[in-house]
Amino acid sequence: MMMQNCVSEAFLERVPIYLNHLEVYQDEFISATTLANQLNLGEVLVRKDLAKISYGGKPKIGYIVSDLIIDIKSFMGYDQKSNAIIVGMGQLGKSLYQYPGFLKYNIEITQAFDISSYYKNPEFIKSYCENVKVDVGIITVPKEAAQNICDLFVDAGIKAIWNFSPVRLSVPDEIIVQNINLAESLSILIKHLNDKENQI
Amino acid sequence: MMMQNCVSEAFLERVPIYLNHLEVYQDEFISATTLANQLNLGEVLVRKDLAKISYGGKPKIGYIVSDLIIDIKSFMGYDQKSNAIIVGMGQLGKSLYQYPGFLKYNIEITQAFDISSYYKNPEFIKSYCENVKVDVGIITVPKEAAQNICDLFVDAGIKAIWNFSPVRLSVPDEIIVQNINLAESLSILIKHLNDKENQI
DNA sequence: TAGATTGTTAATCGATTAACAATC
DNA sequence: TAGATTGTTAATCGATTAACAATC
Numbered sequence: 001m002m003m004q005n006c007v008s009e010a011f012l013e014r015v016p017i018y019l020n021h022l023e024v025y026q027d028e029f030i031s032a033t034t035l036a037n038q039l040n041l042g043e044v045l046v047r048k049d050l051a052k053i054s055y056g057g058k059p060k061i062g063y064i065v066s067d068l069i070i071d072i073k074s075f076m077g078y079d080q081k082s083n084a085i086i087v088g089m090g091q092l093g094k095s096l097y098q099y100p101g102f103l104k105y106n107i108e109i110t111q112a113f114d115i116s117s118y119y120k121n122p123e124f125i126k127s128y129c130e131n132v133k134v135d136v137g138i139i140t141v142p143k144e145a146a147q148n149i150c151d152l153f154v155d156a157g158i159k160a161i162w163n164f165s166p167v168r169l170s171v172p173d174e175i176i177v178q179n180i181n182l183a184e185s186l187s188i189l190i191k192h193l194n195d196k197e198n199q200i
Numbered sequence: 201m202m203m204q205n206c207v208s209e210a211f212l213e214r215v216p217i218y219l220n221h222l223e224v225y226q227d228e229f230i231s232a233t234t235l236a237n238q239l240n241l242g243e244v245l246v247r248k249d250l251a252k253i254s255y256g257g258k259p260k261i262g263y264i265v266s267d268l269i270i271d272i273k274s275f276m277g278y279d280q281k282s283n284a285i286i287v288g289m290g291q292l293g294k295s296l297y298q299y300p301g302f303l304k305y306n307i308e309i310t311q312a313f314d315i316s317s318y319y320k321n322p323e324f325i326k327s328y329c330e331n332v333k334v335d336v337g338i339i340t341v342p343k344e345a346a347q348n349i350c351d352l353f354v355d356a357g358i359k360a361i362w363n364f365s366p367v368r369l370s371v372p373d374e375i376i377v378q379n380i381n382l383a384e385s386l387s388i389l390i391k392h393l394n395d396k397e398n399q400i
Numbered sequence: 401t402a403g404a405t406t407g408t409t410a411a412t413c414g415a416t417t418a419a420c421a422a423t424c
Numbered sequence: 425t426a427g428a429t430t431g432t433t434a435a436t437c438g439a440t441t442a443a444c445a446a447t448c
Contacts, residue, residue, distance in 0.1 A: 231429060232429080233428090244431095247429095247430070251430090256430075256431080257431095258429080259430045260427075
């Protein structure tokens, strides 16, 4: 019923899970209760989440699945094309550049640069961004170059950075940075595992 | 002072940040206050975090940096070798297999399998795990094969799964699964960006 | 109407922050 | 001793859950 407001990180991570489930759901209607049970989530939680996303379900019936899918896509912005560019064409950079999974979310990595572009033409990012709307800059360069590329992104007017280098970037307040550190993430999984084994 | 207990996810994600900072810190001692300020975190938060990890600092002095580094590594288990295997040798699988960043956390991907191994020898994972202690199984196969590979991991006695496929795996209760969905993660970053732009 | 479901208001829980006492 | 820092106890805040009222 009410749109926006109260968009916590945890909530935003649940929304794509709802979408995935709905897209393979074989029925015209679904209740928040059903969705909650099938995903092992609290039913009030799901109901409140859906209330933030959609204009509401009908008592006794629930939500119309196809409408809910549209509402989720609209809420998350998946109905709008987003563009990203990536700098750093090592293995990880290449794999992201070729990754087909972004298509589902209407995201395209429109251009990839190798770090060597920087030496040839330090303005390469800025000139590209003058012609193409770039929403996100992706950093997959070695850590020594990360801050440097970050600065070029900011200078080119990019407002969101997806950073795969293990460096805490310094950026102006208005720039959003999301750090992805795969090794750290795996190490935390192993920590959980070790704790569990030593528990009993 | 007290070890273990209260190990929330948010806390575990801060620990590697502390470690990174300490490893480049150029002094013998550091206070929780200093660490907090330099990382833009609350000082009581950092103090409580460190109390969970280390045997304590000294009033007026703070923590001995080299000791704190050792305590963090020990707490997180970075002083113990961990092994992983990976199934799925697409671009993403290859890039993880060759990723040098795991070394820092004493994690090694000791073996990589392509999905075709499965057809040649469905027991390939199980036989490998009989000879080598495997802590984590990594799934980078296409979504159609993900549950299948997951089942093989569980059957081989692997207790932790790092899943890059966009599938919610079903596993026995005692198995830990961590899902990494890169496209989803990027889409959430873009959602934040769009919200921010539409805010004012 | 009765019942399943919705949406809302109040209670709980856990993480963070603030205020304080202890120590070298 | 005075002061900087530690560790702890109480308060706040936000997310989740429980209890309830509204609706078709």
